[in-house]
Amino acid sequence: MPDKHLVEYAVIRVVPRVEREEFLNVGVILFCASQRFLQTRWVLPTDRLRAFLPNVPEPELADRCAEISARLQALEQVSLGGPGSGPIGQLPPASRFRWLTAARSTVVQTSPVHPGFCTDPAEMLTKLFEQLVL
Template identity: 60%
Template sequence: MQKKHLFEYAVIRVVPRVEREEFINVGVILYCADQKYLKSLFEINETRLSAFICEIEPDVILSNLKAIEKICCGGIDAGPIGNLDIASRFRWLTATRSTVVQASKVHPGFCIDAEKTLDKLFNQLVL
């Protein structure tokens, strides 16, 4: 039997008007310490986004989501945050914010393969 590993994830949300607290799930961030894994997947559904009164261009949202992706990968391209260890980058990405792109509360689980688990969560919670 394969060993199960503790993972944590958060849903990435677009909150077009922060004061209304309405949101659209656009991605998932998954962190698994045992597998040294931190990755995000995202997709902007412009049809869903257009259902909200949104003065933000999809390109601006996409830019923010790509920054999350860079921070997950780490390194110099991610700026100063990219130099932090994986756990610290995950905590930074999932910290509470009052911005247009936010993360949900962090949820735990167990997985065998973090990549497959991320794909499954993305399909269940975003698509």
């Protein structure tokens, strides 16, 4: 029987209007210390985001989507680490995960961190992404 590994994950949320506390799940960050695995998977469904912002003109919505996509790409880059990921991306995976999942009051936030067990972190990331985002 394959070994089970402890994982921690958080759902990435877009909160178009922070004061309303409504959010749209757009991604998942998964960390497995024993496998040195830290990855982020995300998608920005603009049609669903449009439902949260029905009175925003199309050009402004496109600008907001571009800004949100840039923030999500930055989260992904930090999770991967290495060159080009900035000073936070140079930290060990556990520190990067804690930074990525720290509480924020911005348009891009994460859920509380949840624990779990799996045999394959990449497979678990895909499963969570499909269940919680798609």
